[in-house]
Amino acid sequence: MAKLNINGQVHEVDVEGDTPLLWVIREQIGLTGTKYGCGIAQCGACTVHVDGVATRSCTLPVEAVTEEQKIVTIEGLSPDGRHPLQQAWVALDVPQCGYCQSGMLMAAAALLAENPKPTEADIRAGITNICRCGTYNRVLAGIQRAAGETGARG
Amino acid sequence: MAQQIEASRRGFLATASAALGAFTLGFRIPGAAAQGATVPEINAWVVVKPDDSIVIRIARSEMGQGTLTGLAQLVAEELNADWSKVTTEYPTPAQNLARKRVWGNMSTGGSRGIRESHDYVRKGGAAARMMLVQAAAESWGVPAGECRAANSTVTHAASGRTASYGSLAAAAARVTPPTEVTLKDPREWTIAGKPVPRLDTVDKTNGKQVYGADLKLPNMLNAAIRDCPVFGGKLRSVDEAVVANRRGVRKVLRVGDSAVAVVADTWWQAKSALDALPIEWDEGPNAEVSSASIAEWLKAGLDAPEAAVGNRAGDAKAAIGVAAKTVEAVYAYPFQNHACMEPMNATALWTADRCEVWTPTQNGEAALAAASEAAGLPPSKCEVYKIHLGGGFGRRGAVHDWVRQVVEIARQMPGTPVKLLWSREEDMLHGRFHPVTQCKLVGGLDAQGNLTGLTMRISGQSIVAGIFPQNIRDGRDPVVFQGLNPGGEEAAIGYGIPNILIDHAMRNPHVPPGFWRGVNLNQNTIYLECFIDELAHAAGRDPLEFRRALMTRHPKHLAVLNAVAERAGWGTPAAPKDGMPVHRGLAQTMGFGSYVAACAEVSVSDAGELKIHRIVAATDPGHAVNPQQIAAQVEGSFVYGLSAALHGECTVAKGRIEQENFDSYPVLRLDEMPAVETILLPSGGFWGGVGEPTIAVAAPAVLNAIFAATGKRVRTLPLRHTDLRRA
Ligand code: FES
Ligand code: FES
Numbered sequence: 001m002a003k004l005n006i007n008g009q010v011h012e013v014d015v016e017g018d019t020p021l022l023w024v025i026r027e028q029i030g031l032t033g034t035k036y037g038c039g040i041a042q043c044g045a046c047t048v049h050v051d052g053v054a055t056r057s058c059t060l061p062v063e064a065v066t067e068e069q070k071i072v073t074i075e076g077l078s079p080d081g082r083h084p085l086q087q088a089w090v091a092l093d094v095p096q097c098g099y100c101q102s103g104m105l106m107a108a109a110a111l112l113a114e115n116p117k118p119t120e121a122d123i124r125a126g127i128t129n130i131c132r133c134g135t136y137n138r139v140l141a142g143i144q145r146a147a148g149e150t151g152a153r154g
Numbered sequence: 155m156a157q158q159i160e161a162s163r164r165g166f167l168a169t170a171s172a173a174l175g176a177f178t179l180g181f182r183i184p185g186a187a188a189q190g191a192t193v194p195e196i197n198a199w200v201v202v203k204p205d206d207s208i209v210i211r212i213a214r215s216e217m218g219q220g221t222l223t224g225l226a227q228l229v230a231e232e233l234n235a236d237w238s239k240v241t242t243e244y245p246t247p248a249q250n251l252a253r254k255r256v257w258g259n260m261s262t263g264g265s266r267g268i269r270e271s272h273d274y275v276r277k278g279g280a281a282a283r284m285m286l287v288q289a290a291a292e293s294w295g296v297p298a299g300e301c302r303a304a305n306s307t308v309t310h311a312a313s314g315r316t317a318s319y320g321s322l323a324a325a326a327a328r329v330t331p332p333t334e335v336t337l338k339d340p341r342e343w344t345i346a347g348k349p350v351p352r353l354d355t356v357d358k359t360n361g362k363q364v365y366g367a368d369l370k371l372p373n374m375l376n377a378a379i380r381d382c383p384v385f386g387g388k389l390r391s392v393d394e395a396v397v398a399n400r401r402g403v404r405k406v407l408r409v410g411d412s413a414v415a416v417v418a419d420t421w422w423q424a425k426s427a428l429d430a431l432p433i434e435w436d437e438g439p440n441a442e443v444s445s446a447s448i449a450e451w452l453k454a455g456l457d458a459p460e461a462a463v464g465n466r467a468g469d470a471k472a473a474i475g476v477a478a479k480t481v482e483a484v485y486a487y488p489f490q491n492h493a494c495m496e497p498m499n500a501t502a503l504w505t506a507d508r509c510e511v512w513t514p515t516q517n518g519e520a521a522l523a524a525a526s527e528a529a530g531l532p533p534s535k536c537e538v539y540k541i542h543l544g545g546g547f548g549r550r551g552a553v554h555d556w557v558r559q560v561v562e563i564a565r566q567m568p569g570t571p572v573k574l575l576w577s578r579e580e581d582m583l584h585g586r587f588h589p590v591t592q593c594k595l596v597g598g599l600d601a602q603g604n605l606t607g608l609t610m611r612i613s614g615q616s617i618v619a620g621i622f623p624q625n626i627r628d629g630r631d632p633v634v635f636q637g638l639n640p641g642g643e644e645a646a647i648g649y650g651i652p653n654i655l656i657d658h659a660m661r662n663p664h665v666p667p668g669f670w671r672g673v674n675l676n677q678n679t680i681y682l683e684c685f686i687d688e689l690a691h692a693a694g695r696d697p698l699e700f701r702r703a704l705m706t707r708h709p710k711h712l713a714v715l716n717a718v719a720e721r722a723g724w725g726t727p728a729a730p731k732d733g734m735p736v737h738r739g740l741a742q743t744m745g746f747g748s749y750v751a752a753c754a755e756v757s758v759s760d761a762g763e764l765k766i767h768r769i770v771a772a773t774d775p776g777h778a779v780n781p782q783q784i785a786a787q788v789e790g791s792f793v794y795g796l797s798a799a800l801h802g803e804c805t806v807a808k809g810r811i812e813q814e815n816f817d818s819y820p821v822l823r824l825d826e827m828p829a830v831e832t833i834l835l836p837s838g839g840f841w842g843g844v845g846e847p848t849i850a851v852a853a854p855a856v857l858n859a860i861f862a863a864t865g866k867r868v869r870t871l872p873l874r875h876t877d878l879r880r881a
Pocket of ligand 1 (some may be wrong): 038040041059
């Protein structure tokens with residue numbers, strides 16, 4: 001039995017300890033915004049925040065997560081879907097198929113939290129998620145736009 | 155029992171539709187109250203609800219390419235709809251069949267979504283508008299000709315009366331449909347042709363968009379599958395006792411004669427049990443095949459006497475025989491995997507008299523046919539509910555191997571819905587691969603450096619032979635010459651070469667081929683455009699001038715080429731970047747009905763490190779329905795094309811694909827992504843696709859720029875095998 005704090009709510013789940021956090025989130029908790037893309041920490045589709053750090057949940061066994069650690073998924077990124085990044089994504093029509101975008105947004109949000117004014121080079125180095133549709137340039141523009149707005153609001 | 159499932163499924167549909175908004179699983183599911191079943195349609199394309207919201211039905215599949223929005227724009231344009239009130243839904247394939255294919259072809263591939271249905275969807279919108287106007291006119295007792303429709307409202311100016319579409323919809327549904335409709339001149343468009351935002355974006359930013367992999371049905375079980383990794387091999391035996399007592403495991407099943415599936419409560423349980431399951435394969439004779447043996451076989455095809463002709467004019471061999479200078483080169487292009495971010499998946503519920511499948515598919519009707527066959531039930535007793543795709547790229551269109559599998563699994567568990575999700579490894583090993591080919595080109599130049607003769611021998615795989623063998627006539631694959639055809643509206647060569655011979659020696663390895671975004675245009679354009687560059691260099695002429703001289707009778711090809719050259723500043727030196735000289739390369743082609751060109755700017759360091767700084771791309775698709783989405787498709791095309799050119803390759807050892815995940819099948823990421831400037835040049839009068847053609851110019855533009863930078867010709871892809879260090 002594991003206790004997990006996900007999006008501010010504590011859940012008790014009964015799974016094998018080696019089950020990756022990704023599958024607990026998707027199958028036990030039932031939050032399917034976090035995606036499976038590779039299972040080997042290569043693509044970033046499964047990115048969530050663990051205590052604010054972008055984490056590829058497909059290779060993190062649930063037994064390695066404690067009840068005190070705060071897990072945030074795309075569903076908890078903002079209460080109303082209006083995180084500056086989400087707004088930028090909508091303004092620029094960033095997603096194509098959208099499958100990678102939960103992971104992109106979570107990776108981008110962690111990047112901005114740590115580095116509110118990233119340079120283009122920071123973004124290129126910091127966002128290593130895969131998008132097969134090829135939204136990279138709009139992802140880049142979206143992060144820059146959100147960073148600008150965060151700044152504008154002080 | 156079946157009754158109960160039916161009831162719970164309805165409950166699910168109602169909940170899903172209500173809670174998830176954009177998630178529409180077909181619109182007239184009996185008893186699905188959330189679908190607003192009481193509102194009659196005006197026609198097959200348009201439903202207007204009393205609250206004035208408009209539902210436009212979309213027969214093609216949304217896989218990221220934006221076709222959902224583009225098609226809705228076309229219908230809404232002719233409907234004179236209030237765009238802010240527009241929503242969409244998919245009709246189901248079985249409904250399409252039952253209504254004599256009123257929605258036409260559901261296939262979504264070949265960049266056809268808009269270009270092959272713009273006419274009838276616009277007519278659907280126009281007819282609905284006329285019926286709404288007629289209904290208003292009748293209720294007011296005035297001639298329809300005195301009424302105007304705009305912004306979802308009908309107005310009779312003389313009497314000052316107005317009525318909203320929502321208030322007219324019920325009456326309009328009873329109006330006899332018009333037999334003749336006139337479409338607007340695209341120059342009058344106010345919704346179509348505009349860069350309106352996509353209709354499906356918000357749910358793709360907050361986790362609400364439900365993909366096939368996310369589907370949940372009451373009492374659903376989950377399956378993981380492993381098919382024999384050697385194509386054509388069989389399942390010999392499994393030791394299911396090893397996993398039978400694992401937590402959550404319900405069943406170990408044979409699927410067809412080559413695969414085994416584990417069904418469990420959760421997918422993770424199923425997948426872990428499958429990993430622990432001892433499996434013995436009968437790999438068969440294909441286990442002998444390797445990339446080297448395939449390459450040898452294709453190489454022999456480069457000079458084989460037998461070949462199907464795709465383009466012949468004059469006498470190319472004679473012209474080359476008397477040429478002042480000849481140039482010869484051999485190119486090669488490897489297998490590629492589509493690698494959609496969402497692995498193949500489907501959910502099926504089978505009972506003795508009905509089979510239902512939920513799946514992301516590019517072709518609902520083909521999915522229905524596959525389900526029906528595997529279910530042992532006629533199509534009228536089957537249904538497919540389409541779900542937005544997490545990428546398609548051609549993998550989810552022509553062949554529905556995963557649908558067959560899920561139905562075969564569900565059939566062994568009557569009454570229980572089962573979701574089958576492939577692991578990434580399964581997806582990589584069981585792709586429908588970009589075909590493998592080699593190409594030998596020989597060109598003859600006269601003393602002035604004019605190209606007088608060209609032969610181009612393609613040796614290798616035919617997608618059509620692998621998927622639609624009935625379409626091979628006299629050994630000729632009609633699609634293999636994309637971009638090289640002597641003429642036509644689809645994919646014609648852009649050069650007037652007096653003596654030309656392009657032919658194909660078909661060699662089909664056992665690795666199953668598929669339509670991979672861009673299809674044969676990809677390698678054909680690399681071969682031709684890189685070789686044209688080689689010829690220009692051999693002739694001592696500027697690559698742009700050399701091309702222009704051959705394009706005088708191909709003004710549309712030339713226009714996009716000129717556009718990129720001008721915007722990029724061809725002919726003037728590029729400004730150095732980060733202290734390194736920047737070099738340019740060009741490519742142009744025609745495919746999927748559109749004309750495209752690119753100019754790439756690259757630098758290569760002394761250590762051989764390539765940096766692609768900027769791409770200027772031009773597209774003439776005839777008509778442009780949503781310019782900002784065309785730009786998105788062009789940008790995405792460079793990712794797909796450059797990913798393949800720089801990194802992508804599936805190799806074969808012992809009959810199986812060696813790359814099982816993104817660690818061994820690297821793809822382009824943000825750090826390598828160049829800036830892309832898209833020039834849109836819709837010249838009108840025709841309708842071309844935009845999802846694919848640009849992929850083909852990505853690689854040759856970059857390869858030609860690399861030559862300009864290094865003097866090295868890269869003729870075998872991917873590029874990572876070539877050392878670009880200065881010699
Ligand atoms: S699914 Fe976790 S990184 Fe790909
Ligand atoms: S939007 Fe489709 S994979 Fe990124």
